[in-house]
Amino acid sequence: MNPPPITLDRVTLRHGRRDIVRDLSGVFAPGSLTALIGPNGSGKTTLLRALARLHAPAQGRIDLGGLVRHDIALLPQASAMDRSFPITCRDVVALGMTARLGPFRAIGPAHLDAADQALVAVGLHDHGKRQIGALSAGQFQRVLFARMIVQDAPVLLLDEPFSAVDPATLTDLLAILHTWHLQGRTIVTVLHDLDLVHDAFPRTLMLSEDRPIWGTTAATLTEANRQRAGLSSRSAWSPRHHHAA
Amino acid sequence: MLDLILDPFTMPFMRRALVGCLVLSVAAPPLGVFLVLRRMSLMSDVMQHGVLPGIALGAMVGGLSVYAMGFGGVLAGLAIALLAGFLSRRTGGREDSQLAGVYLIALAAGVALVSSQRGIDLTHLLFGSVLAVDDTALFGMAGVATITVFGLAIIWRPLILESLDPGFMAATGGHGAVWHLSFLALVVLCVVSGFVALGTLMAVGLMMLPAIAARHWSDSLSGQVCLAVLIAMLSSVGGLIVSFNLDVPAGPAIVLSAGAIWAVSLILGPHASLLRNGRQIA
Numbered sequence: 218m219n220p221p222p223i224t225l226d227r228v229t230l231r232h233g234r235r236d237i238v239r240d241l242s243g244v245f246a247p248g249s250l251t252a253l254i255g256p257n258g259s260g261k262t263t264l265l266r267a268l269a270r271l272h273a274p275a276q277g278r279i280d281l282g283g284l285v286r287h288d289i290a291l292l293p294q295a296s297a298m299d300r301s302f303p304i305t306c307r308d309v310v311a312l313g314m315t316a317r318l319g320p321f322r323a324i325g326p327a328h329l330d331a332a333d334q335a336l337v338a339v340g341l342h343d344h345g346k347r348q349i350g351a352l353s354a355g356q357f358q359r360v361l362f363a364r365m366i367v368q369d370a371p372v373l374l375l376d377e378p379f380s381a382v383d384p385a386t387l388t389d390l391l392a393i394l395h396t397w398h399l400q401g402r403t404i405v406t407v408l409h410d411l412d413l414v415h416d417a418f419p420r421t422l423m424l425s426e427d428r429p430i431w432g433t434t435a436a437t438l439t440e441a442n443r444q445r446a447g448l449s450s451r452s453a454w455s456p457r458h459h460h461a462a
Numbered sequence: 463m464l465d466l467i468l469d470p471f472t473m474p475f476m477r478r479a480l481v482g483c484l485v486l487s488v489a490a491p492p493l494g495v496f497l498v499l500r501r502m503s504l505m506s507d508v509m510q511h512g513v514l515p516g517i518a519l520g521a522m523v524g525g526l527s528v529y530a531m532g533f534g535g536v537l538a539g540l541a542i543a544l545l546a547g548f549l550s551r552r553t554g555g556r557e558d559s560q561l562a563g564v565y566l567i568a569l570a571a572g573v574a575l576v577s578s579q580r581g582i583d584l585t586h587l588l589f590g591s592v593l594a595v596d597d598t599a600l601f602g603m604a605g606v607a608t609i610t611v612f613g614l615a616i617i618w619r620p621l622i623l624e625s626l627d628p629g630f631m632a633a634t635g636g637h638g639a640v641w642h643l644s645f646l647a648l649v650v651l652c653v654v655s656g657f658v659a660l661g662t663l664m665a666v667g668l669m670m671l672p673a674i675a676a677r678h679w680s681d682s683l684s685g686q687v688c689l690a691v692l693i694a695m696l697s698s699v700g701g702l703i704v705s706f707n708l709d710v711p712a713g714p715a716i717v718l719s720a721g722a723i724w725a726v727s728l729i730l731g732p733h734a735s736l737l738r739n740g741r742q743i744a
Binding site: 271291293298302303304309312313316320324348364368 | 616617619620622623625626627629630632633634635636641680681682683685686
């Protein structure tokens with residue numbers, strides 16, 4: 218995979234009359250793995266939606282370098298899906314292919330096989346025929362990752378993908394994220410856990426009321442920057458033991 | 463005993479009503495399953511009241527022809543669907559009270575319009591009359607059922623995706639509103655096509671009750687759809703027999719039959735029923 222760079226040129230994002238992100242410029246380089254952090258309300262989700270072309274910038278420009286809709290896969294926060302819907306894991310994963318197949322082209326046996334393989338890849342070997350309503354939060358997140366695998370998009374946007382999962386799931390999903398990274402996909406992930414950002418993400422974009430800070434994680438996650446963004450106290454963030462709960 | 467069951471259908475009008483209701487039993491319950499899954503049960507109420515003024519206006523303009531009334535009903539239903547969609551967007555999904563306002567007004571306006579007309583029996587319009595199911599009405603029902611079944615087959619996958627995960631659909635460039643509105647159009651067609659036999663207030667019963675009963679028997683979508691169709695057919699046959707023998711309007715008789723099946727399902731069914739209380743409740 219060799220996606221084009223995604224270039225932000227003085228982008229301002231607005232909700233109603235309130236500017237959430239102001240004058241953000243920079244580049245998501247091809248194959249980069251970026252953590253998107255910042256206090257609540259700093260515009261992390263909105264920026265992700267803007268990259269997925271679901272939120273138009275009020276000012277400035279996002280240059281996707283010729284990427285089209287199905288080149289960008291967005292994993293919103295899990296609560297967006299209706300988990301009481303009577304559908305199997307395999308079908309949920311297979312529906313991920315409609316991003317490329319459109320509403321009418323058939324999902325054939327080959328596609329269903331791919332869906333099953335994706336389920337295996339996320340550690341859900343015999344869950345194909347299970348209803349999504351019967352899954353734990355961690356298993357459900359694995360299904361969503363499997364769906365993202367079959368989407369096979371060069372650009373991946375994930376919104377707090379680890380916020381409600383158990384430690385074992387976190388480890389597995391993080392491994393998948395790194396496989397995607399090694400495959401050369403461009404990845405942007407909203408995260409709360411600064412330790413995780415520090416350990417696993419080479420680049421960080423920190424949003425705040427103040428000027429956004431964007432660069433290598435080592436250069437961005439300094440104590441001074443954190444304090445300026447209102448992130449000085451680690452315990453106010455969701456440290457890792459919260460994920461286990 | 464056998465006479466009680468078979469006698470009604472020696473009458474030609476009862477046979478027509480039976481065919482009409484069975485045809486509707488194939489088309490309407492699958493829509494009901496989706497209405498339930500999409501948590502739009504209230505929408506069916508809105509529809510059944512909303513079509514009434516349209517049917518009345520159709521009768522005023524075009525006389526007592528089924529097509530004039532049906533056409534008016536469909537237009538009114540579509541207008542209500544668009545209005546409901548608009549209110550829903552404006553209120554961010556909390557449109558309950560406003561929808562209630564809309565359908566109360568529609569019902570009152572419909573009753574007022576119908577009452578001002580000579581020649582229309584309000585009871586028949588609201589609750590159905592098997593005597594009124596002539597060939598024209600029957601072809602109308604069959605035509606609508608055909609359109610509905612094919613229409614639902616076409617929008618099946620996008621409608622599932624839009625019901626399951628509208629966010630994903632939007633993110634992948636799908637046009638959720640198109641499928642939503644196509645679906646509502648099918649609902650309107652079905653409600654209107656049922657009004658001759660079942661009445662506007664009861665046609666929705668054949669759509670919703672089998673659907674909510676089927677939830678207690680199957681945890682797969684296609685299973686629920688097939689069961690809902692089966693339950694609707696049983697209710698149609700049972701309801702028409704009751705209607706004939708006890709001389710009650712067909713609409714309430716069929717809806718009560720479906721209601722009885724639902725009550726049994728709610729108590730005994732393998733999924734989320736009172737006997738198996740608990741974990742599977744969605």
